[in-house]
Amino acid sequence: MFQNIRKNKLESGVIIGIFIVVITLIVYFICNALNLGTISIVIALIFSIASAWGSYYYSDKIVLSVNKARPATKEEDQKLVNILDALMVSSGLQSKPRLYVVDDPQPNAFATGRNPENAVICVTTGLLEKLDYYELEGVIAHEMSHIKNYDIRLSCVVSVMVGFIVMLADMFSRVLFWGGLDRDNDSDSKANGILMIIGLIFLILSPIFGSLMQLALSRKREFLADATAVEFTRNPDGLISALEKLENDPNQLKTANSATANMYIVNPFKKDTKEGKKKTTSIWSTHPSTQDRIEALRNLK
Numbered sequence: 001m002f003q004n005i006r007k008n009k010l011e012s013g014v015i016i017g018i019f020i021v022v023i024t025l026i027v028y029f030i031c032n033a034l035n036l037g038t039i040s041i042v043i044a045l046i047f048s049i050a051s052a053w054g055s056y057y058y059s060d061k062i063v064l065s066v067n068k069a070r071p072a073t074k075e076e077d078q079k080l081v082n083i084l085d086a087l088m089v090s091s092g093l094q095s096k097p098r099l100y101v102v103d104d105p106q107p108n109a110f111a112t113g114r115n116p117e118n119a120v121i122c123v124t125t126g127l128l129e130k131l132d133y134y135e136l137e138g139v140i141a142h143e144m145s146h147i148k149n150y151d152i153r154l155s156c157v158v159s160v161m162v163g164f165i166v167m168l169a170d171m172f173s174r175v176l177f178w179g180g181l182d183r184d185n186d187s188d189s190k191a192n193g194i195l196m197i198i199g200l201i202f203l204i205l206s207p208i209f210g211s212l213m214q215l216a217l218s219r220k221r222e223f224l225a226d227a228t229a230v231e232f233t234r235n236p237d238g239l240i241s242a243l244e245k246l247e248n249d250p251n252q253l254k255t256a257n258s259a260t261a262n263m264y265i266v267n268p269f270k271k272d273t274k275e276g277k278k279k280t281t282s283i284w285s286t287h288p289s290t291q292d293r294i295e296a297l298r299n300l301k
Contacts, residue, residue, distance in 0.1 A: 023048035060112045060120055063263070064100060067255045069122050072099035080128060083137050084121070084144075090232045091144045097121045106251035107131060110263040111143040111152050119147040126251060131242055138229060138239030139246075142265055145228035151221045155263050222265075222288055226297055236297045243297075247290040266290060 024044045031040030074081050080099060088096055093116055100122040107127040113119035121143045131139065146152050230236045246266045256268035267287050287293075 020048045023051055056114055059114065060118065063110075063112045063260055064120065064122065066257065066260060067102050067122065069100040069102050072101045072123075077101060077128065079133065079136065080123065080140070083133070083140050087137070087141055087144055087232055091141070091148060093144060093148055095119070097144065097147060099123075101125060101128070102253075102255060104251075104253055104255065105129075106253040106268065107246050107249050108253055108264050108266060108268055109139050109143055110260075110265065111146045112155075112263060113147070113152050115150070115153060116147050119152060121147075124253070126249070127246075130245060130249070134233075134235060134238035135242035135245065137233055138235065138242045139265060141229035141232040142225050142239060144232065145225040146221070149221070149224060149228065151225065155221075222293060223296055226293055227300060230297065230300055236300055240294050240297050243290050243294055262287070 024041075024047075027044035027047045028040050031043050036043065072080055077099065080101075084096065084099060095117045097111070097113070097116075097119040098121070100120055102122060102124045104124045105126040106124055107130045109121065109123040109127055111119060111121050121140065123139070127136065127139065146155075226239060229239055233239070243266065250270060252270055253264075253268035256264070261268055264287075
C-alpha cells in the first residue's frame with residue numbers, strides 16, 4: 001500500500017507538470033495567433049501556473065459545486081456518520097473526511113480533495129436509501145481507500161485540467177476561424193503557419209490523450225480501492241452486494257458529467273445492454289466492468 005501511495009504522489013506531480021506544459025503551449029499558440037508577439041510566452045506561463053494552482057487547491061469545491069452537493073448532518077444522516085466513525089479506526093486515516101450528500105435517486109458515491117487532510121466523501125440519497133448497513137460500509141470504505149491511497153488528488157486535478165484543455169482547444173479553434181494569422185513578412189507568415197499547423201494537431205490530440213489518461217488512471221485504481229476496502233471492513237460480501245445493487249439500478253444521475261464520471265464508485269451513466277450479455281471494459285470505459293471487480297473481490301475471500 002505504501003508503495004502505491006508513493007507512486008500516486010509521484011504520478012500526481014508528473015501529470016500536473018505535463019498539464020502545465022500542455023496548457024502553456026495551448027495558450028501560447030492562442031496568443032501567437034492573436035499576434036501578441038513575445039509577450040505570448042509570458043501570458044501562457046502565467047495562465048498555466050494559475051490554472052494548475054487553482055485546480056490543485058479548489059478542485060474539491062469545483063466538483064462539489066458541479067454536483068450540487070450539500071453537507072451531511074448528524075440528524076439526517078446518522079447511519080452514514082456512524083459508519084465513517086467506525087471506519088476511521090480500521091482505515092488508519094488521521095483526519096476525518098467531510099461528508100456531503102447529493103439529492104439524487106441513483107445510488108452512487110465519490111471522494112475528492114487534494115489530500116487526506118482536506119478530503120470529502122460524497123454520497124447520493126439513493127445510496128443511503130437503497131443499501132443496508134454493511135453494503136454502505138463497503139462503499140464508504142472504498143471511498144476512504146481512494147483517500148488513503150491519494151487517488152483523490154490525481155483524479156480530481158486531472159478532471160479539472162482536462163476540462164481546461166477542452167475549453168482552450170475550443171478557444172484556439174475559434175481564433176483560427178477568425179483568421180488571426182496574417183503577417184506582413186512572408187517568411188514570418190510561413191514560419192507562423194507551420195507553427196499553427198503543429199499547434200492545431202497538438203490541440204486536436206491533447207484532449208483525446210487527456211481523456212484517455214483520465215479513464216485509464218481511474219480504471220487502474222478501482223481494483224486497488226476495492227481490495228483496500230476489504231482490508232478495512234474484513235467483509236468482501238458487503239461491497240460485492242453493494243456493487244451488484246449499484247450496477248443494476250436503472251436511475252440516471254442528473255448531476256453527472258463526462259469530466260467527473262471517473263470519480264464515482266460506478267459509472268453514473270447507464271447504458272442499455274442486452275439481457276445476459278456481459279459488460280466488458282473498453283478503452284473508453286471510466287471504470288472496469290462491475291463483473292470483473294466482483295470476480296476480483298471473490299478471489300480475495
